[in-house]
Amino acid sequence: MSALFYSLSPALLAAGTALMIIGSLAACILTMSQWFIHRRPLATGFLLSVAILLAFYTWGFAVTIINSQAGIFVLHDNYFGWFVVVCLGLGLALLRTTYRFAAGPLLVFLVALLPPIVGFGGKWILLAAGTFSTSWLCVQVWRELQLLLHDLSPFSIKEALDCPQHGALFADSRGHNKLVNSSMEGLLDSLNLTSLTRYETLASQLRQLATDKIVPAGFAGQGASKGGIGEVTSANFRINDPKGRTWILNRTQLADKGRFLTQMIALDVSKYMSLSQELSDEIESFQQRQKQLAQETARLEEALTKRLVLRTRSSIHDTISQRISFVHRFLEDGVADEERLGQLQDLLAKLPTDLSHDRAVIPAMVWLATLQDLASSAQLDLQISGDLPAEEDRALLFMQVLREGITNVLIHTTSSEMSVKMWEDAHSYWLEVSNPGVVTTTPSYGTGLSNLEARLEAAGGSLAILTTPSFTLRARLPRFR
Structure with missing residues (x-):
């Protein structure tokens, strides 16, 4: 076999050396993958023997290039042949395992590297077997790389x-x-x-x-x-x-x-802890707002209760004052007419109903007609000019002013006449209730007038009371913009 190496040209020796070096490196890589990744002892031993076999051939080509006779004698053909047999034996044992598909083709190429076959076939068999073995080992290295990248493995x-x-x-x-x-x-x-x-x-x-x-x-x-x-x-x-x-x-x-x-x-769990803390803060803030809302609700209920009481007192005062004024006028006039006495009796009979009725739902026009009927029953000549405001809440406030005016005319004057004027300008609605009679008692700001003035001011308006030259109530309410 030494003579075979010396028969190769320098170019073939260089090519053979390169092939064997690449094959040895590929066999070493596969040896490590089989041991560290797949844990296959038999495949590891076989590939290690292949790496050693190719290393022997690399040594043979290298010492031939440098013309080292001593190196060639180290590669004794008999010992070298026995090592190839051991390598092939390990490969044959692998044919019973799942690694046989990778080891089978390599065994075919390694058989061609046996010294008798190489000696019979010559240099071309040696180079061809080395080329195919190295190529197959490189293919297996590529497959192992694909397994690492795509298939399930410890890596x-x-x-x-x-x-x-x-x-x-x-x-x-x-x-x-x-x-x-x-x-x-x-x-x-x-x-x-x-x-x-x-x-x-x-x-x-x-x-x-x-x-x-x-x-x-x-x-x-x-x-x-x-x-x-x-x-x-x-x-x-x-x-x-x-x-x-x-x-x-x-x-x-x-x-x-x-x-x-x-x-x-x-x-x-940093994010979860942060969210938990934020949630706790939000819950605490919500509880604080809930307490504040409860306090505000209590204050609002208290204010509404006071307002309801004040409104109820005002309504009772308005209704009772109206009835008392009519009774006062009837008594002053010495009423003996049965029809007028019946009307007086009817007014007094309806007093409980009027006290319990919700005046807020009665339209202003109905109030105006009712006040006209009451004035007629009390023989009060009520002259009305102008129109009520278009806004219902404004019209209802004017009806309260008119009702208070009729009550005060009947109580504080001796006149049987009363004029009502309603008009409007670019900014306000106006109502004037006047009486040409003599004021017998000075009107004071009691519950009726003070409540009426408070209602008008709450709506942005005002109330003026004049006693000369005649008793006059003048109310103003702003227009809606």
Whole structure:
């Protein structure tokens, strides 16, 4: 076989050396993947033997290039042939495993590298077998790369665990941390800890940093059984890191086919804690506003009650004063007419109904007609000119002024005449109630006039009382804009 190497031209020696170097590197990469990723001992041994075989050929080509006879003698054909047989034996054993689809074609190429076959076929068989072996090994390296990128493997699992923002750590029954994702590494680093620490020690250090210790006593493995794993299956506690984030750490014991693992999950609950605090603040603020609303409601009810009482008193005063004024006029006139006495009796009979009736629902025009009838019954010549305001609430206020005016005319004057004028200008409505008679008693601001003036002022208007040259009530109300 040494003569075969020396029969090759420098170009073929260089090409053969390059092929064997590439093949050796590819076989080494596949050896590491089969051991560290797939955990296949037989495939690892076979690929290691292939790497050694190709390294021998690389050595043979290299020493031939430098014309080293001593190097060629080291590659004794007999010993070299026996090593190829061992390599092929490992490959044949692989044909009974799932790796046979990758090892089968490689075995065909390696058979051609046997010294008898190489010696019979010559340099072209050697170069062809080396080319196909190296090519097939490179194809297998490419497939392994695709598996790492796309298929499920320990590396893909590690990559998947690095995606979530939550931390994850897995330790075996002996306390060795087998898998730690980047989030957990970051948390431990911020706490000046490391995942290289045994799990029992690491758990104890984390528990000392806990802000609220809700961890059972067996968390760190105390009182352990079955290879050092505690009897507690789940535990939780909270930790605050230097960055102000809050983490909830959960420890769970896992069992799989007689093997026991400890899983620690770190959940970043900073946002939830912040939202919880904001919700608590909002609830507290809502309760404060609710108390304020209750106080305001109580004050409003009190004000409405007072207003209702005042309105009721005013209504009672208006109604009773009206009836008293009519009775007073009847008595002064010495009424003996049966018809007028019947009218007086009817007014007094309707007094309870008028006191309980809701005057707010009676239209102003109805009030005006009613007051005209009452004036006629009291033999009061009531002359009305002008029109009521278009706004109903303004018209009702004017009716209150007219009613108060009729009452005061009947009580405080001796006249049987009364004139009412209503007009409006660009800004206000006006009502004037006057009586040409002599004022026998000076009118005072009692409940009737003071309440009437308060109502007009509340609506933005005013009330003026004149006693000379005649008794006059002049009311003003602003127009709606």
